[in-house]
Amino acid sequence: MEEKKDFDDLESEVIEKGKCALCGGCVATCRLLDYGYLSVDFSEERPVIREGQRCPPDCGYCYYQCPRVEKPELREGLEEMYEVVSTDEEIRKACQDGGAVTSLLAYALENAIVEGCITIANKGEWKPEVQVVMNKAGLIKGAGSKYTPAAALTGIADAILKYDLWSVALVGTPCEMAAYEKMLVVGRGTHNAHNFSSHIRLRIGLFCLGCYSYEKLMKGYLEQKQGIDLSKVTKLQISDDVLHVYAGEEERLSTGIAEIEDYKRDGCKVCEDFTGLFSDISVGNNGTPEGKSSVIVRTDFGREVFEDALERGYIEAKPIESSGADLIHKLMKKKKEAGIAEKERRKKRLMEQSK
Ligand code: SF4
Ligand code: SF4
Numbered sequence: 578m579e580e581k582k583d584f585d586d587l588e589s590e591v592i593e594k595g596k597c598a599l600c601g602g603c604v605a606t607c608r609l610l611d612y613g614y615l616s617v618d619f620s621e622e623r624p625v626i627r628e629g630q631r632c633p634p635d636c637g638y639c640y641y642q643c644p645r646v647e648k649p650e651l652r653e654g655l656e657e658m659y660e661v662v663s664t665d666e667e668i669r670k671a672c673q674d675g676g677a678v679t680s681l682l683a684y685a686l687e688n689a690i691v692e693g694c695i696t697i698a699n700k701g702e703w704k705p706e707v708q709v710v711m712n713k714a715g716l717i718k719g720a721g722s723k724y725t726p727a728a729a730l731t732g733i734a735d736a737i738l739k740y741d742l743w744s745v746a747l748v749g750t751p752c753e754m755a756a757y758e759k760m761l762v763v764g765r766g767t768h769n770a771h772n773f774s775s776h777i778r779l780r781i782g783l784f785c786l787g788c789y790s791y792e793k794l795m796k797g798y799l800e801q802k803q804g805i806d807l808s809k810v811t812k813l814q815i816s817d818d819v820l821h822v823y824a825g826e827e828e829r830l831s832t833g834i835a836e837i838e839d840y841k842r843d844g845c846k847v848c849e850d851f852t853g854l855f856s857d858i859s860v861g862n863n864g865t866p867e868g869k870s871s872v873i874v875r876t877d878f879g880r881e882v883f884e885d886a887l888e889r890g891y892i893e894a895k896p897i898e899s900s901g902a903d904l905i906h907k908l909m910k911k912k913k914e915a916g917i918a919e920k921e922r923r924k925k926r927l928m929e930q931s932k
């Protein structure tokens with residue numbers, strides 16, 4: 578029988594090869610298994626194992642559930658696209674674009690679809706922090722994109738082990754949606770620790786063209802090079818290939834993303850998914866006018882949630898313009914091709930080095 582792989586193999590095959598998406602899936606899995614040997618080292622932006630720790634020979638789940646070891650298989654799903662805006666003024670004011678994510682989560686919480694939501698808050702100086710929230714105030718705190726890695730899947734372990742929640746919404750980047758799918762595929766038929774597979778009810782994926790190193794983008798570039806006081810930043814937004822940095826009403830910076838390309842995480846350069854193909858509902862800002870969200874309903878359950886939120890007046894929606902849908906498809910194709918090309922480049926480089 579083939580020997581089981583473990584965290585050492587995850588390190589050598591994924592993390593040290595610049596493929597890690599920092600989704601947090603390995604850390605969450607190890608915690609759910611009640612080992613808790615792994616954590617995220619945010620200064621190095623990588624998962625790490627407790628020093629000197631040896632793993633049980635029959636485990637290895639952190640390796641097998643990693644979406645960068647092997648991708649999960651995509652089930653054919655729906656692709657219904659809408660232009661959406663929240664009907665809640667407080668949410669609209671606090672949120673990026675149309676506030677669709679926050680309103681869908683508020684609907685899910687207030688109508689007992691979920692008990693808690695895993696989102697990312699600003700810990701201060703725009704440092705992302707995973708939070709499990711159970712009310713609208715918490716949701717508003719987590720509104721807006723952060724563009725630096727947070728390892729959202731660690732929130733699954735928090736929701737189950739710390740808060741004892743039975744039904745949770747997970748909001749994350751496309752890699753985090755894929756990582757949860759992989760956790761399910763590997764975990765459901767084997768350990769299913771703490772019965773985790775029945776806890777995540779709703780998955781909302783956020784459009785993503787890339788995520789940046791916190792130290793390089795926020796500290797090195799925005800704070801040191803551009804002289805921006807991070808504690809005053811109220812919103813970061815990337816739209817139409819431009820990064821906008823706001824402090825209240827004032828736009829402190831607007832720069833093309835080519836300028837910050839060097840700060841992109843290596844794991845993002847091989848990423849092929851723009852919209853979150855493994856979500857129930859995907860949300861972003863491309864393809865719709867300012868102040869609106871683009872929403873893609875991908876599963877029957879996603880449609881149920883979306884239609885009920887609409888019926889109960891949490892959101893307003895209309896089918897997306899065909900030019901918007903075309904743009905989203907174009908960006909999906911572009912990201913997929915870029916990810917494949919980067920993988921090919923890396924493969925070639927390795928072959929040349931081994932000659
Ligand atoms: S991609 Fe996710 S599961 Fe894989 S090593 Fe990185 S954090 Fe862990
Ligand atoms: S092999 Fe098991 S115990 Fe060891 S780090 Fe991975 S999940 Fe944790």
Ligand code: SF4
Pocket residue numbers: 598750751752753785786787788844845846848849850
């Ligand atoms: S670019 Fe891909 S790997 Fe990077 S954060 Fe976005 S979805 Fe994850």
